[in-house]
Structure formats: structure tokens, C-alpha cells
Amino acid sequence: MIRTERKYVEILMILKEHQEPMGAKRLSELLAERGYVMTDRAVQYYLRYLDECGFTRKIGNLGRVLTPEGLQETESALVDERIGFVISKLERLAFRSTFDPFTGTGDIAYNLTIVDEDNLEPLLDSFEDVKRAGCGFFNSYRVIYSDYRIPPGNAGIMTVCSITMDGVLQHNGIPVQMAYGGRIMVEEKKPQYFADLIRYQGTTIDPLALFISSGLTSITGYIGTGTGILLANVREIPVYAKKRALEVSESMQSNGFIFPLEMRSGNIYNLVGDPNRISLVSYSGMNYVGHAIENQIPVTNEIGAGNIPFAKISE
């Protein structure tokens, strides 16, 4: 029963990741890649069931697409597995972040913020504030118009997603774990303590999105006075990786990345840490979006929307 539910959710997840209609044959290939070996006929059977539930819809002979109800189901089913999914989804983007800080080339991961064109001006003003204050993860962003995810009359803004850092550390041979998303109290531009932390491994919703929607940030305060509450991430690496991590961080900084804020083994600020792990604290790229939302600008935002070449966002 549970195994069955797992399979139908996997079909919905595959359809969610692809825009075009998909037939049973292609679906059974993609399912096999993910460890679910099923015949085309079995997939047909599942698809008919999903049609009956209203989660999928047939488009002529082309195959199935996801309905809005099906999309909703991918965000509701299998709560236990979705607890790890917030970070697994980001780890995939991290692995695909091939950015080499020593040459300044390769791909980074980005967040995509979508805004009505009428609100683009105030949104960019907000983003500029964050850029000037230096409390993002990277000191630039890019505006785009033509993309299938951007509805007509809207604009998209790509900001660098801080999961890029995990990719860079990994590709430099440093095992890294994205541990926490949190909010950090800063006084006179100096970080003081974490106001709250949520561990990625223990939630079905991105921690930073939760802090923003709960109004628990004060990015505007920081920008105005140097005292406020900013979004931050905590990563953990082995103590043995310290020297290499310092080299990588320095080369990241020379490319315009703000990283790290603090790095130390054991306790860091008011977080009781493992003496055998180094915690790396950095401001999140989501401070851009958080500040816009504090300024009452209506936006939709996807954390970890994809990968693009670094040159496209640093121009």
C-alpha cells in the first residue's frame, strides 16, 4: 500500500519536473532511472488511476500532464519523505554548480523571483538596498523576461542561491552539510546571536521561506541602521578541511561572494556545536527577497530554481 503510494507520487514528481506531456513509455524509463522498475502496462494502470483522482490529464496521443490538483498533491503526499526533500532538491542543484572560484567560470544555482512589471521598479530599489548593504550572498542579480516560468506582464529576477557554496566546497573535495536556515541578530553591523534556527533535515518547508512569511526578519532595520535581523545559513564541514575551506572562501570573496561571516569549530554564537565540525555561517541570498517582502512588494519566489553560467549573473 505504502510502496504503491510512493510510486504514484514519483510519477507526479516526474510530470512536475517536465513541461511537455509524457507517455507511459518515457515515464517507465524515467521511473527506472529512479529505482522504480515497472512495465509500460503497469505505468498505464497507475496513470488511469491518477486520471481518476484528477491528478493527471490526457492530452490527445501525446501523453499526460499534471493538473493543478496533481501539483498540489506533490506538495502534500508522503510527509515523511518530504522532510528530507527540501534539502535533497537543493543538493541536486549544488552538485550541478560547477563554478570554479579560481578561474571565475562555471555554473551557479539561482533563486527566481517573479514580480508584476508594475512593481519591478520598487523591487529593484529593494534589491539595490540589499546589494549596497552587503547582506546578500552575492553582490549582483539579473532581470529576465523570456522564460516559460514567467507569466506575461511579469518579470523575473535571478539571485545567486547560496546552495552554490555547497557545490563549490564539494567540487573542491570538502564534504559539506547544509545544516540550518535561520535568522541572526545583528547589532551595529556585527552579528550577535541566532534568534532562531531550523534544521533542513527536519522540515517539509524551507526554513527561510517560513521566517520571511512569519514577518520574523528585520532586513529593513539592518539596511537603515546596521541593527536588525537577517536570514543566514549554517553549514558544517570536517575540522580537517579548514585550510582548504579558507582558500576556497578567499577565492569566492574575490569573485564578489559574501562568504563566510564566521567559521569556527564547536560553539558558534549561541549554537552549541560539534567540536569535530567547523560551522560556516553566511548571509542568505534570500535577504534580497525578504527585504522586498518587508517592503510590501507582492512577489512569488522559488528557492533553487535552476543552474546558469556565472557570467550571466555577474555581468
Place this chain on the structure above:
Amino acid sequence: MMSAPLKFVNHRIEEYAMQVTLDPKTGAGTVVYNLSLIHENDFSQAISVIRDTCRAGIAPSHLLGVKKPGEMIHDYVIPKDRIGLITICSTTLDGLLIRRGIPLNPIGGGVVEIVQNVPRRFTHLIRYDCTTIDPLQVLISEKTTSITKVMNTGSGCVLANIRECHMEAEPVIEEILDELSGSIFSGILELGLPNTPSLGVTVSPQYIGIVTLGGTNQMAAIRESGIEIDIQAIKGIIDIRELDSIETL
């Protein structure tokens, strides 16, 4: 300047739960409470929303405390133009279980989908050992709840939390749940089977999951009705005599 070491919610729950003295049979003793602040002008509308949630059975208790601007609750003064609303936190149940010696792990808080008045599954969960802020407090603003819809149609999403107890203690758990049914505090959504996921959430080997309604459902309903509300969950311990039935307010 350093602040105290960060405390994760599972530890905060245990600390407060240990201080609960409520006796479900007599209805006397102390409970864990949530404190929420609303604007003075919204008071009568908020009370009517809370009354509706209690009548619909979406609130774990019909008891409510009201504090006026300037009044104190422990060391906290209710700010000017604000009203403090005190509701019983579901951590109170953990207190009752711990006091009878039942091995208990608080698991987490989240959102439960209700279909035609029957709880179906958790659709969101934040584990208590992974967060320093109460999950229900942050989930309210993510627009994950539809409590008004549950009240009107019997289907929608409510706030709930889950803990697990060792199956060896099942008779005692049932005794406590019996005492609670019909008392001033209840809200049990599901008592699971040993070794079986409760509403989709896995439990430890030989453990049973217990899912209860969050004590902040009334507050989420207030927020859904468009009233601005500031919620602080698992705030402290209060004597039950300081609370009144919503029907008398």
C-alpha cells in the same frame, strides 16, 4: 554580548510539560499556555471566531484567558492598545503523560488534512528536535491552514502535533485519554497502532504515535478571518483558574 545557548523545541516542551499539574478529573492545576496578541478593536470579532472554532471541535479546549493592555502575565506586560489571549497549549498532554511515567518523545508540529471530518494525513511537519521556534507559530503564516473551510465543510487543513510513547504504556495512555474526553482539555486526533506510522509520520520501533490538535488553531482561524495576530506558542505555565469558558465571555 552573548545570549543563552539556543534551546530546541523538544527540550522546551519537556521542561514545560514537567511543570504541568492538571488533574483531568477535577479540572484543577496548571497547564502550558500560548499567548497571542491582537488589536483592542478586533477583540469582539476575534472572540466570535474562537467561539466558532470551539463549537466546531477544532480547538482542544473551550477555555480562554483575556488580558487587557498593561496587565501582567508572569514578567510580560501586555502592550498598549493590545489584548492578550491565552489558550491551553497541547504540550499540556505531554505533561500528563510524563507525570504518569510514560516514556515519551515529542516528534513535531505540522498541518493535518481533514477529509469529511476524518483526519487523513500530515501534509507538513517540522521536527521539534530540529527547530528553536514552535512549528505551528511559523506554519500559521505560510497559509498552509484552512480552518474556516473545515468549520464550514468538514474538509480542509488544521494545525496538529505528534508525539510517540512506548507501546508498553498503552493501558495508561488509554486511561489518560479516557479521563480527558469530556474534560476541559482534549483534542486527540489519532491514537496510532504500535510500529505503525500515525497519519503518515513514522514512529520509533515499539512506539505509538499520538496526534493532537494544536492549541493555536483558534489563532490560525483568527488570522484566516483577516485579523492581525501575533502568536507566541509554548509561552509558560498558568493556573487553570485564570482561564474562563469562551461561552461566558
